[in-house]
Amino acid sequence: MNRLEKLKDAIKKANINGYLTTNVKSIYYLTGFMDISEATLFLITPVNGDAILLVQPLSYDAANEKAEGCTVKNIGFRGKILNKIVNEIRRSQMKSVVFDSLSTSMYLKLVQEMKEVEFKQDQDILMSLRRQKDEREIAFLIEAAKLADFGAEAGMEAIKPRIHEYEVAAEIEYAMRRRGSEGVAFETVVASGPRSAYPHGVCSDRIINEGELVVLDLGATYLGYRSDITRTAVVGKPTIRQKKIFDVVLKAQEEAFKSIHAKVRASDVDGVARKIITNEGFSDFFIHSLGHGVGLDIHEAPTLSPKSKEILLEGDVVTDEPGIYIPGFGGVRIEDTVLIHKNHGEKLTKTPYSF
Ligand SMILES: [Mn+2]
Missing domain, CATH: 3.40.350.10 (Creatinase/prolidase N-terminal domain)
Structure with a gap:
């Protein structure tokens, strides 16, 4: 049909x-x-x-x-x-x-x-x-995710002391565009220092400094289909507190990923990440849902949140993106776009989580 x-x-x-x-x-x-x-x-x-x-x-x-x-x-x-x-x-x-x-x-x-x-x-x-993608759509989403990886890698490489946030955004968008992205999947986020505590911090004319956290959140578009990836870097050597927050977010992201498969409740997957973050004392600082569906729209069904009533289905493509945001200090978010299979999830975005 x-x-x-x-x-x-x-x-x-x-x-x-x-x-x-x-x-x-x-x-x-x-x-x-x-x-x-x-x-x-x-x-x-x-x-x-x-x-x-x-x-x-x-x-x-x-x-x-x-x-x-x-x-x-x-x-x-x-x-x-x-x-x-x-x-x-x-x-x-x-x-x-x-x-x-x-x-x-x-x-x-x-x-x-x-x-x-x-x-x-x-x-x-x-x-x-x-929401449930067919084979052709999955091929397009895989391509969009590959393009986002090029963008994320270019962004990570561009980060250095004294560079403006918008210059990093330009490198990200150029890298994706020249490999075939039709345009950004949404407004590119380059949020540094205290601004990294704003989950939707887009990008400003702020100059990035040594020792700061930098959140990059970006996506590409291929034949209308979108991708979504977030990586967090630190300029130079992380402090103990920065490293601690990074490790908690990464653990939450990876454990939530491992819990993903068809027929699981979307709220349960959110719960896996939220529990890890809560147990480490950061529950007040994870101020959004774990993830959302991705397709022709950057935000579509299903939603992975505590309130979600949805059950994940084979062919759903969702994000897994926990974060911890401490006002005045900064934030860490790690995100991949994930395809749901019968018994497991598959990460479509693959840029390493270097810190
Ligand atoms: Mn997202």
Whole structure:
């Protein structure tokens, strides 16, 4: 069954007549056509009948060439998107439509225009299809992870006293780009000294000094698929306290990794890392979830957190990224992108954890 058929099957089971998405990544997932601008693309998938991809004139030729399994229709330069969507929904006689994301104004207009149709919002139907990757997707994710390794290695090599954080970020991004990354998977993080205690510290014009912790968090993109890796370095020789924190985070990361396999609870994997960090007295300083799914989006299902209700499945790709962040002192995070197999996890990112 192809992906559009699987989606139809899922909406049919939920007793819904059609699916409407504007999400560019979901449209790429379903049709193979990637556009850059959201809200100019609408994929309407009736349970009975062909999917219709409505595109702006500037995307029409590319969509026609790339999109598979659907009919591509041009909205037209002066065409009204709303009218086109209404026409398609009426033509296929849908009485209930699920959408994942619509602008508030578009939603209100649709509800106003078609009082006879029930519109419901749901992210899970499609995301639960997207989370388990097939062989082709896994090949792309492996490539994205390899590119991230090039970036991480370049970043580790670039770190030295008196260099700016942004210079390290430039080396990371250049190394990935010149080996084929389509762009960063997310804003590159180079966070040094006290800034390393900010988990989402992006990168600044700060100058890195001898003896400081430096957190590098980065990812590449390959054919739309993303990777995510974090390494922490120290400039020169680590202090006893820096080394202690590094060792605790590394142990938490490795033990959590060993606990990963299909059918384990995502919250249990988080628990393995959290227990190690808690037993060492750092529980107040591990201030985020252990990990998240990675695919066309950098954050997608499943989530590895204490509150997660999800069970890991074969083909899930998730991050394993514990951290300890001490305000004013600095932080350590170590992260790999991990593919879930039946009986074990497989690290897709492989840069050594040197410290
Ligand atoms: Mn991450």
